[in-house]
Amino acid sequence: MRKASWFNVGSVALGLAFLYLPIVILVIYSFNASRLVTVWGGWSTRWYSELIADRAMLESAWVTLRIALLSATAATVLGTLAAIALVRFGRFRGRLLFSGMVYAPLVMPEVITGLALLLLFVAVDVDRGFWTITIAHTTLITCFVTVVVQSRLVTFDVSLEEAAMDLGCPPLRTFLTVTLPLIWPAVAAGWMLAFTLSLDDLVVASFTTGPGATTLPIRIYSEVRLGVKPEINAICSILIAIVATGIVGASLLAKFHDVGRGGIGGLAAR
């Protein structure tokens, strides 16, 4: 048993306070009755009901959700394949370039990725909008899935797969019946990470968007530039509530530790 010294408890407590205070304040102010965001005018759900009437905002939310679902799913397939290739295939031709392309988007400044993808879409002359954002997001978030799944594959006992194949199970069936069930928590965590990253993205979406595809971050950003508004407090609080419920629910469902670790832990614990 470790001793929890005052210094350690203090630094964790301060760190958590720093992380949570702004969010808590934001949520509290979303229930402020006053239109002046800085003056407290009592509790009210007024801004939430105004939000429901805001068709443009709802439209954006729907577009964002569809893009996130599609691109997270595509990225999960691509990212899992890439992780298997990197962990299991040892050396293959072009591996260096491959791993470079897999890891680079993790740290690449988004303005560069966004600009590059837009120039590609212009060069091949496609109509920009829903599908270009979806493709761009898939490219952006695949690497995160790869990293998460990879961290699980590395600790995975290969002899299980070998046993199945020695007993005459074909490779695809081995993958579906042995490998996939075992790496499933990481795949699910990767999907969730990809999903929230897509929901969240402003920069790449701004570059690759077109008429009729204004995502929620793009809309929030253009409103925020004009100043703080109670409606924005409300929509942000709703988004926070959705994400928090999702994460806490998922951590309770799956074994808390494993998914949490496999998720962001896998991303950062390298």
Next chain:
Amino acid sequence: MHGAIKKRGEHNRSWGARLIVLVPYLWLATFFLLPFLIVVKISFSHTAIAQPPYTPVFDPAAGWEGLKQALSALSFENYALLASDWLYLASYLKSLEVAAGSTLLLLLIGFPLAYGMARTPRRWQPIVFVLVVLPFWTSFLIRIYAWINILQRDGLLNQVLLALGIVDAPPAWLSTDTAVYIGIVYSYLPFMVLPIYATLEKMDETLIEAAADLGCPNWRAFWLVTVPLSRPGVVAGVLLCFIPIVGEFVIPDLLGSSQTMMIGQTLWTEFFGNKDWPVSSAVAVVLLCLLVVPIVIYQQMETRDPAGGR
């Protein structure tokens, strides 16, 4: 383990196995690599008032002759502009300064937090871990917006400062570098904490005990044992923060001043404001060259030790 991989590798070189590599390979080549080549190409084009707003320099259909012609017609005017106009140099320097400063701050704040997390009793660790990770999952934009709420002139911070009598007149926090640093440190904290936590958590504590048994004072044991052992995590955290911060756009745009822009903002303005695609491409190419060294170090770490040695 190694032999097993090899055996499986041989076993698996069927069309199915090729497909596993090929599908993500082709996707990334098309949507990640190719776009960069286009950026490089357009950065050598002339600006034109047209749609799209540049004149192409190279037509692949023209073949080898066309390529030679194109090479002689390459325009370095965009790069010359970047070198000659103080604005661009200033914003590159500003980006490096902000990235270096905030990475240092992140390390100073992140290390004690990670250390505290690793020393939390085992029972509580998963909970503390999820608590630190949770804000990361909420939207980046929302977290920056939350700070606008707090930092605006009549916002909560100034109300508290006035009430406590620390200041007489409310100072302006928004549109200052201080706000940018706060926003960056806040947003990137998990990227710094988690890699450090991962190395500290698996550190063998008997090493510290051994040092103590041999009469080494606590702070010296920390300095001689803990710090060197946490180095991989620190390096990963520093790179994971530094590289994206250099190209950061949203935080300086929403919290910072428009006096000295960071390079991400300059690129954005050139592109969306001035509609000058060749110049913004050139800005991107130079930014990438600036980041090549840290990115390569980062990739070396990745390829050598993809699972973080867990």
